[in-house]
Amino acid sequence: MSNVTLSVQSTNKKAKVQRTVIKTLEYLALLLACFIALLPLWSSFTTSFKTAEEYGSTNAMALPQNWLNFENYSQVWTQGDMLRAFLTSACVVVVVVTVSVMMGSMLAYVLNRFRFPGNGLIRNLFMIATLIPGIAMQVTTYQIMKDLGFLNSIVGYMILMSGTDVISIYIFLQYFENLDGALDESAVLEGCTYFGVFFKILLPLTKPAIITVAVLKGVGVYNEYYSANLYLQSNSWRTISTALYSFSGPFKSSYNIICAGVLLTLIPSLIVFLFFQKQVYAGLASGSVKG
Amino acid sequence: MSVIASRVQPDLRRKRINWQKVLVITLFAAVPLFLLILFTYIPFAKMIQFSFYNMSYTKNKGYVGLDNYLKVFTKEEYVGAMLLSLYYMAGAVVQLALALFFASILSLERIRGAGIYKAVLFFPFLVNGIAIGYIFKYFYTRGFVLDSVLQAIGIPLDALPYWLRDQSVNNWSLVFTSVWKYCGQNMVLFIGAIASIDPTLYEAATIDGANRWQQFKAIILPGIKTVFMLNLILSITGSLSAFEPAYVVGSMGANGTATFFIKIHQMAHVSQKVGQACAMAMVLMALILLFTVLQRLFFRYVMKDSENTFNAKANKAKALW
Numbered sequence: 001m002s003n004v005t006l007s008v009q010s011t012n013k014k015a016k017v018q019r020t021v022i023k024t025l026e027y028l029a030l031l032l033a034c035f036i037a038l039l040p041l042w043s044s045f046t047t048s049f050k051t052a053e054e055y056g057s058t059n060a061m062a063l064p065q066n067w068l069n070f071e072n073y074s075q076v077w078t079q080g081d082m083l084r085a086f087l088t089s090a091c092v093v094v095v096v097v098t099v100s101v102m103m104g105s106m107l108a109y110v111l112n113r114f115r116f117p118g119n120g121l122i123r124n125l126f127m128i129a130t131l132i133p134g135i136a137m138q139v140t141t142y143q144i145m146k147d148l149g150f151l152n153s154i155v156g157y158m159i160l161m162s163g164t165d166v167i168s169i170y171i172f173l174q175y176f177e178n179l180d181g182a183l184d185e186s187a188v189l190e191g192c193t194y195f196g197v198f199f200k201i202l203l204p205l206t207k208p209a210i211i212t213v214a215v216l217k218g219v220g221v222y223n224e225y226y227s228a229n230l231y232l233q234s235n236s237w238r239t240i241s242t243a244l245y246s247f248s249g250p251f252k253s254s255y256n257i258i259c260a261g262v263l264l265t266l267i268p269s270l271i272v273f274l275f276f277q278k279q280v281y282a283g284l285a286s287g288s289v290k291g
Numbered sequence: 292m293s294v295i296a297s298r299v300q301p302d303l304r305r306k307r308i309n310w311q312k313v314l315v316i317t318l319f320a321a322v323p324l325f326l327l328i329l330f331t332y333i334p335f336a337k338m339i340q341f342s343f344y345n346m347s348y349t350k351n352k353g354y355v356g357l358d359n360y361l362k363v364f365t366k367e368e369y370v371g372a373m374l375l376s377l378y379y380m381a382g383a384v385v386q387l388a389l390a391l392f393f394a395s396i397l398s399l400e401r402i403r404g405a406g407i408y409k410a411v412l413f414f415p416f417l418v419n420g421i422a423i424g425y426i427f428k429y430f431y432t433r434g435f436v437l438d439s440v441l442q443a444i445g446i447p448l449d450a451l452p453y454w455l456r457d458q459s460v461n462n463w464s465l466v467f468t469s470v471w472k473y474c475g476q477n478m479v480l481f482i483g484a485i486a487s488i489d490p491t492l493y494e495a496a497t498i499d500g501a502n503r504w505q506q507f508k509a510i511i512l513p514g515i516k517t518v519f520m521l522n523l524i525l526s527i528t529g530s531l532s533a534f535e536p537a538y539v540v541g542s543m544g545a546n547g548t549a550t551f552f553i554k555i556h557q558m559a560h561v562s563q564k565v566g567q568a569c570a571m572a573m574v575l576m577a578l579i580l581l582f583t584v585l586q587r588l589f590f591r592y593v594m595k596d597s598e599n600t601f602n603a604k605a606n607k608a609k610a611l612w
Contacts, residue, residue, distance in 0.1 A: 022503075026396050033393060034411045037475065040426045041418075043436040047429070060435035061443075103326075106319035116316055122324060129331045131583065135532045135552060136576040139559040139568045140334035140341065143348060163326030194315040223419045226538070230560070244421040255429045262422040269417040277410065280417075284476065285483045 041266075048072055048259040055256040072260035079250060080261055085243035086268075089222055092158055092239060096221045097214045099162040104213060105206055108172035109198050113184065130166050138230075145231060152234040160231070161221055168213040171283075175209040176202075215276045216283035219269060240265050342570040347563040359570030369571065372551040375462060379533040379550075382466035383526035386474045391519070393474075394481035395507055399493070409482065413475035424539030427468045431455050431540075455540070458547045465536035465548055472535075477522055484515035524586045528579045551575060 047055065049064035051071065076082060111119055141160075150156025184197045192200070203210075225241035232242050244265060251257045273280060342359055345352040363369050393412065397405045418426070430436045431454035438451055454464040488510060496506050512519075534552035537544045544553035555575065559568035 023400065026400060026402070030393065030396065030402070030408050033389075034408060037412050037415055037471065039436065039440070040430045040471070041415075044426050044429065059439055060429070060432075061439040103323045107323045110316050110319045114312060114316055116312075122320060125324070125327060125332075129327060131580065132331060132335055133528070133532060133576055133579050134331075135534070136555075136572040136579070137331070137334040137338055139555065139565060139572055140337040141330060142559065143337065143565070144329065144334060146348065159326070160330060163330045169323070194311055198315075198319075219417060223417070225420045241419060241421050244419065244425070247425075255425070258425050259429065262425050265419050265422050269419070270414075273410070273414065273417055281413075281479050281483065284479055 044259040044262055047256050048263050050256045052254065052256065055254070072257045073264065076247075076251075076257050076261040076264065080243060080247060081238070082240075082243060082261065082264060085238045085240050088154065088237055089240040092154070092161065093218050093221050095158050096161045097218050099158070100165050100168045100217050101210050101213055103162065104165070104168035104172045105203060105210070106198070107169055108176050109202060112173060112176040113181065126166055126169060134164060138226075142230065151231060152237065154232065154237045157227065157231050157237075160227060161224065165217065168217060171209055171213050171216075172206065175206055179205060211276070211279050212283040215272065215279045219272060219280070222268065338569045338572055341566050342573045344566040345564075346566045348565055349563075355566070359567050360574065362567065363571050363574050369551070369554060372549055372554045375548070375550045376530045376533055378462045378466050379469065379530035380527055382470050383523075383530050386470045387477060387519070387522060387526060389470075390474050390477035390522075391481055394478045394485060395511055397478075398482055398485040399503060399506070399511075409475075409479065411475075413479050415472050415474075416476040418472070420535055420539050423468060423472060423535075427464075427540045428455070431464055455542075456546055461541070461546055461548055465541050468536045468540050469533070473526075477526075480518055480522060481515060484518040485511055488514040520586070520589075524583060527586070528582055531579050531582065532575060 043060060046062075046064055047060065049067055049069045049072070050058070051065075051069060054065060107122075111123060145151060145156055145160065148156065150160070179202065184201060187197050187201055188194070222240065224239075225245065228239045228241045229245055232239060238246065244261060247258050247261055251261075343354055343356060345355045345358070393408075396402065397409055402408065415423075433453055434448065437454065438448060441451060442448055452460045455461050492510050493506060496510060501509065532552050533550050534556070537548045537550050537553050538556075541548040543557070544550065549557070551571070552575070555568050555571045558564050558571060
């Protein structure tokens with residue numbers, strides 16, 4: 001009898017020890033992963049506060065002597081013309097997000113609420129488009145942009161960015177499917193026009209979808225660099241990405257200055273992430289479902 | 292007028308052509324459809340056409356049949372570039388495994404500050420690509436960040452390679468930057484999928500005496516199979532067209548890191564051989580489509596399978612409970 005209790009106790013104890021060990025290992029794994037995720041960012045952060053002399057003489061991982069040395073920031077801000085780049089990027093983000101939200105919600109409304117010949121065809125055209133990898137078509141897209149006179153044109157870049165977007169249409173389609181149709185039917189019977197139904201009744205109801213699309217699309221466009229580099233090579237219309245790209249010219253290997261520029265570009269992403277964390281996570285999930 | 296008609300005779304209204312409806316449909320669908328055709332279907336058609344010509348953006352030197360395609364498969368340079376995607380596929384597998392591991396720890400165990408770990412691991416996904424380029428060039432520079440850390444744990448500098456120049460390691464260095472960026476994103480997707488599993492299953496399993504590993508195998512894995520397969524497809528097709536690390540960190544594919552897409556980019560925008568570039572893009576696209584179709588077929592089969600086993604297991608667990 002006492003033997004049995006003893007052995008139960010000892011297995012309990014053993015299990016407890018085992019759990020503690022596993023738990024510790026799990027925390028260690030998480031901490032290691034966070035260390036690896038942060039190390040590259042941290043080193044850029046510390047380096048951005050170093051003077052040129054310090055940068056040349058101290059180890060890359062050494063902490064800066066003066067944490068309030070914002071010299072590199074002011075230099076990159078003025079020499080790198082970053083205010084202009086931020087304004088250009090802000091402009092692009094606002095226009096592209098607005099256009100994407102409007103186009104996505106309008107098309108989803110029409111496809112979801114009306115039966116008309118061609119409804120299925122339009123859906124299929126968009127679905128097949130997701131199968132064609134956009135990246136493979138860069139070569140001929142460039143030629144079309146050239147023919148349209150959209151090289152070095154910020155308007156052309158904005159149109160390209162809003163025109164190659166299928167995810168927002170999918171997010172809105174999903175959302176409209178879950179919106180009760182009785183609402184707009186009764187509004188139509190009351191004498192409301194379809195435009196009125198869409199703008200006054202349905203669009204305000206899709207607010208969660210709008211936020212998701214705006215956050216997802218906004219971050220995507222803000223960070224876009226391939227097309228920006230290809231189509232916006234003149235100095236007057238530099239987005240944040242192209243401005244950053246051009247730093248390797250004037251600042252060469254002065255990484256203390258470049259790191260300051262890198263850190264500055266991270267601030268908007270960080271702010272959006274802190275405020276819209278939930279929407280960012282949710283948007284990813286709905287964005288990946290389209291496949 | 293139409294308002295009155297609709298009130299009195301709603302049935303009659305439906306039989307006439309409703310011009311307002313036509314107007315709404317045309318106005319709301321025209322622009323997105325136009326842009327879709329302009330930026331997806333016209334480039335697609337042109338790509339097929341150009342791939343049979345020897346041409347640049349300004350000159351067309353005539354029809355060459357399948358010559359461009361033959362070059363893609365016979366020139367060692369291109370085949371080699373294509374094989375580089377194997378590095379990225381290997382990276383993708385590691386990335387998915389790590390993402391799944393951390394997702395299950397963060398969802399199953401009571402981890403203090405789970406939200407903070409999740410946010411920290413996810414944040415690299417939001418970093419601008421060009422910024423990633425600078426951050427990692429600095430990170431990998433001889434004697435800088437990575438080398439300092441490795442020296443601190445006792446590895447002498449002489450034993451370390453030049454991470455971006457040495458051709459035996461530089462592709463792995465680039466693959467790492469991709470894993471660094473996307474691992475957290477995959478993890479967030481997995482956490483979402485795990486959260487949608489019925490929590491009573493774990494309770495039932497715990498009462499049954501199943502340990503974490505058994506729970507993972509019997510509940511989580513079947514429960515997130517759909518999302519997992521989807522991510523696998525995206526990662527593998529993404530590996531085929533990998534270009535970001537080589538473009539931003541590897542200085543446009545210097546030192547033997549030029550992936551197939553970098554070759555296409557250079558062929559079109561540096562050498563101006565548009566016909567050849569289009570043929571390469573067609574091959575890339577065909578490969579991606581082939582992989583997607585194969586995986587979807589497999590997926591359909593496996594998904595059915597997973598649903599059955601998942602339901603069976605769920606019922607079993609519930610019955611036992």
